[in-house]
Amino acid sequence: MAKSEDAIALLKADHRKVEELFKDFEKAKGDGRKERLARQICLELSIHTALEEEIFYPACEGTVEEELLKESYVEHDAAKLLIAEIEAGSGESDEYFDEKVKVLSEEIEHHVEEEEKPGGVFAQARKGKMELDVLGERLAARKKELLRQYKADGVPEPELTTMDEVSV
Secondary structure (H helix, E strand, C coil): CCCCCCHHHHHHHHHHHHHHHHHHHHHCCCCCHHHHHHHHHHHHHHHHHHHHHHHHHHHHECCECHHHHHHHHHHHHHHHHHHHHHHHCCCCCCCCHHHHHHHHHHHHHHHHHHHHCCCCHHHHHHHCCCCHHHHHHHHHHHHHHHHHHHHHHCCCCCCCCCCCCCCC
């Protein structure tokens, strides 16, 4: 049996995958490739934010500074709004499609930096007495479940934690 990843390794792997997808998007040309990549980015980020909000962040409470966790939730909500906009549009009919993906990329880059920097969310979680291996197993199982669900039903409408619901 393969060794399971701890929670932070799993979340960092998600970060690297999305960074690569954003790079591919920047270079993509023609034949709906940008739109397919944008949809893949939205799928990956929707799953990732759900994992962090359902499992990882609640487990970090009391270990990671409250302000950092609150900021993470706000950053997720901002990203979810852009994801909903990108999902609702298309590369051909939305004249701002590429720019929305670019701004999403910039937001995610900032968010990843906040989580991964020294003293950030991940560093504080590692210093705490969290069971990261057990958490990693939970995240991996939930990720498989969400991937199946979102591929079958599509990326759901965003559920905002820190902002009033707005129609997109």
